[in-house]
Ligand SMILES: Cc1ncc(C[n+]2csc(CCOP(=O)(O)OP(=O)(O)O)c2C)c(N)n1
Ligand code: SF4
C-alpha cells in the first residue's frame with residue numbers, strides 16, 4: 001500500500017518511455033465469475049513472489065456459484081498488494097483496477113482513490129451490459145471517470161486477433177482474454193512471463209493447443225503494452241529485503257492443513273479429521289483428504305455433530321483428532337465439545353469464521369464467533385481458545401493447538417477467519433528439525449491405573465489408546481469421581497471437578513509466550529487485536545508511530561487463557577482500544593477479566609479493516625480521548 | 632491394520648471377565664438385564680482379547696450398558712454413538728465396536744447418524760433396544776410407539792406414525808438386519824453371535840420390555856400361549872413356518888399370506904433367504920402380530936466391503952505406491968522460490 005494519500009503511480013503526464021520505481025502497488029482484478037479472475041490474480045501473485053516482492057492477497061468471490069453473467073452479484077475479484085518493503089495487508093484501496101466488464105467497474109469504483117489506474121475491457125461496454133448495472137452506455141467517454149486514469153483496451157478483439165488462425169472456437173478464444181490482461185499487467189509492472197508460461201505448459205500438458213493459445217495471448221498482452229503509446233511509462237517495484245531462505249505461497253487454509261499433518265507427525269501419531277463441508281472451511285477438508293500417505297484419515301460426516309463426534313471417537317482411540325468448520329457448524333458442535341471437556345480428551349476444533357448470524361455472509365470475513373468459542377456450551381465448560389494472525393501463522397497455530405490439547409488433555413478451539421483462510425502470503429518454509437517435539441506418552445502401565453488420575457503440574461489425566469491390554473475403562477458425559485473416574489453424583493466431587501476443569505485451562509497461561517507488542521510498553525493508546533486483523537492493525541500502528549503518536553499494538557494469539565503480559569499492558573496506557581470485526585467481543589472479555597475500561601473500534605461489514613480507517617479513528621481518539629470509538 | 636475376526640491364539644475368557652464393579656441400576660424386571668446377560672455370555676466366545684472390544688452408547692436407560700461391560704466403553708451423548716464409534720473404528724479397524732442405542736436415541740435424535748452408519752457400511756454392531764417408549768425421561772412416547780398411544784406427553788393419544796426400525800435399516804442399505812426379543816434368550820444370543828461375525832454394519836433390533844413405563848408391550852410375542860401364533864422364527868434356507876409348524880407364509884400378489892401347511896403342502900411355503908430381494912425382506916420385516924406373525928431372526932445378511940476397510944486400504948495403497956509421506960517434502964511442495972542471502 002502507499003503510505004501517501006495521493007496515487008503512488010506518479011504523474012500521468014510524463015512523456016517518453018520510462019520506468020518509474022514504486023514502493024508498493026495494489027492491483028485488483030475484477031470480472032465475471034467465469035472470467036478467470038482468481039486464476040489471473042494467483043498467477044500475478046506467483047510471479048511477483050518470484051521476483052522478490054513481499055505481498056498479501058485477498059480473493060473476493062460471490063456467494064452464488066454462478067450468478068447471472070454481467071451482474072453485480074456475479075463479480076469476482078482478486079486483490080494483491082506487493083512492494084519492496086514489508087506488506088501486511090492486500091491494501092486498502094487498489095491503485096490499479098482491471099475491469100473485465102461494466103459490472104466489475106461499477107462494483108469497484110467506490111474503492112478507488114482519484115488518480116487510480118483503470119484498465120477496462122472496452123469491448124464489453126455495449127449499451128446492454130452497461131444498462132444491466134445502471135451505468136450510462138457512454139460511461140467510458142462522458143467524463144464520469146475523469147478522476148481516474150482510464151485505459152480502454154479491447155481485450156476481446158485483441159485476444160481474437162492474437163488467435164487468428166487457431167482452431168479454437170470463438171468461445172474458447174474469448175476465454176483466454178484474462179491472459180491478455182495478465183500480460184499487460186506484467187508489462188506495466190515489469191514482471192517476466194516465464195513463470196506463467198511454464199505453469200500453462202504444465203496445466204495443459206494434455207491439451208498443448210490450449211497452452212499455446214494462452215501463451216500467445218499472454219505475450220500479445222505484454223507486447224500491446226510495449227508498442228502502445230498510452231503505456232509510455234511502466235513501473236518497477238524493487239524486491240523487498242526478505243530474510244534469505246526457501247519460500248512458498250500459502251493460504252491460511254493450506255497452512256492450517258499442513259500444520260495439522262506436521263503436528264501429528266511430531267506427535268508420532270495418526271491424524272483424523274471429521275468434517276462437514278462449509279464455506280470458508282472446506283478447503284482444509286480438501287487439502288487433508290489428499291494426504292493419505294501421511295496416514296491421515298478424513299471422514300466427511302453427515303453433519304457437524306457427527307464430524308466432531310467421530311473426532312472424539314478417534315481421540316478415544318489415541319489419535320490426533322480434529323474437526324473443522326465455520327460458525328453455523330460450531331453452533332451444532334457445542335454439546336459434543338462439552339463431552340470432550342467432560343471426558344478430558346484432546347481434540348482441536350477449527351472455526352474459520354464468516355459473517356453471521358445464521359447463514360449470514362458465507363463468503364465474507366468476520367470475527368464474531370469469539371464468544372461462541374469461549375462460552376457456546378452448556379454447563380461450566382472452559383476450553384483454551386487461540387487464534388491465527390496471518391495465513392502463514394495458521395501453520396504454527398495448528399501445531400500450538402495440538403500441543404496444548406495433548407499436553408493438557410483438553411479440546412482446543414483454533415479460530416481463523418475467511419480473510420486469512422483464503423488470503424495468501426509468502427511463507428518461509430520452516431526446517432522440520434526446528435519444529436517442536438510433540439511426542440505423546442500414552443499410558444500403557446496397568447499397575448495403579450485410574451482413568452482420572454492427574455499429572456500434578458498440568459492436571460492432565462492419562463491418555464490411553466483404546467485397545468491397550470489391561471487398561472479397559474469406561475468414560476462418558478456423566479460426572480466422574482476425580483481419580484477413579486467412576487460415575488459420581490457426589491456434590492463435593494462435582495464442585496471439585498468443575499474447579500479442576502477451570503484450573504487446568506488457567507494453568508496453561510504459564511506455558512504460553514507473552515502477547516506480541518509493537519511499540520512501547522506504555523503510552524497514550526494501546527490497540528488490542530486478535531486473529532486476522534493483525535496485518536492491518538500492525539501497519540496502522542507503524543503509521544501512527546511514524547507520525548509521532550504514542551500508540552502501541554498488542555496482538556493476542558492466545559485468548560483463553562490470556563498471556564501473562566496482558567494485564568500490565570492494559571494498565572499502562574491512557575486509552576485501550578480493542579479493534580475487531582464484530583461489535584466488541586474481545587472488548588467484553590478484557591473488561592470482564594481486567595476491569596479496564598476498554599473502548600471498541602469495531603467494523604462488521606464482511607470486509608477486513610482498512611489501514612486508513614484505523615488511523616483516522618485512532619487519531620480522533622488521540623484528540624478527544626473520552627469519545628467512544630465505533631466505526 | 633488388518634481386521635481380526637478370530638484371534639490366532641484364542642484367549643480363554645469367561646463371563647465374569649466382562650463384568651464390571653459398577654452396580655447395575657436398571658429397574659427390577661427391566662428387559663435390559665437379559666440383554667446384558669447375553670452379551671456377557673457371548674463376548675468370551677468370540678476369541679478376541681478383552682481390550683479389542685469397545686462398547687459405545689448414547690443416552691437412555693439402554694445406553695447405561697457400557698458401564699456394565701468390562702471392555703473399552705464410551706457413554707457419549709444423546710443419539711451420537713454411531714458417529715463416535717465411526718471415528719474409533721476408522722482408526723482401529725482391528726477392534727470390534729458395538730453400538731448400544733434405544734428407540735429414542737437411535738431413531739429420534741440420532742436417526743441421521745444411524746442411517747448414515749448403515750449406508751456407509753461401517754463395521755459396527757448396532758443394537759437398538761426397542762421398548763417403544765422414552766424410559767430414562769420417564770415415559771414419553773417415542774418414534775416407535777404405536778399410533779394413538781397415551782403417555783404423559785400425549786394424553787389424548789399420539790398422532791405420530793411410528794417408524795419400523797427394520798424398514799429404516801433396510802431402506803438405509805443395511806447389510807445385516809435382524810430382530811430378537813429380550814425374553815427369547817437363546818435366540819437372542821444366536822442373533823448377536825451372527826452380528827458379531829458379520830463384516831460390515833450389523834443392525835439388530837431387540838424388543839425390550841420396560842415394566843415401568845410400557846409394560847407388556849411385547850407380551851403377545853413373548854407370553855406362552857400367545858407367542859406360538861404371533862411369532863415366526865426365520866432361518867436361512869428353511870420354510871417360513873410357525874404355530875408349531877402347522878402354519879406358514881406364502882407370497883401371493885407380492886403380499887405375504889398365512890396358510891395352513893396341511894392344505895397347501897410344505898413345498899408351497901416360502902423358503903427364507905437372507906440374501907433374497909430387498910422387497911421380500913421388507914415385506915417380512917413388516918409383518919406384525921396380530922394380523923401376521925412377527926418375524927424374529929436374521930432378515931437380511933448380505934456382505935459388501937466395509938467403509939473402514941476401504942478407507943484404510945486407500946491409505947495403504949497410497950503408502951505402497953508413493954512411500955510414507957515425508958514432512959519435509961510436504962512443506963517444500965507447490966510453487967517455491969529462493970531468496971538469496
Ligand atoms: C440433547 C439431549 N436431549 C434430550 C435428552 C433427554 N433424554 C435422555 S434419554 C432420552 C430418551 C431415551 O429414550 P430411548 O433412547 O428410547 O432410551 P430408553 O431410556 O428407553 O432406553 C431423552 C429424551 C438428553 N439427554 N440430551
Ligand atoms: S425405566 Fe424402563 S427401560 Fe428404563 S430401566 Fe426402568 S424398566 Fe428399564
Ligand SMILES: [Mg+2]
Nearest residue numbers: 733734764766
Ligand atoms: Mg426407549
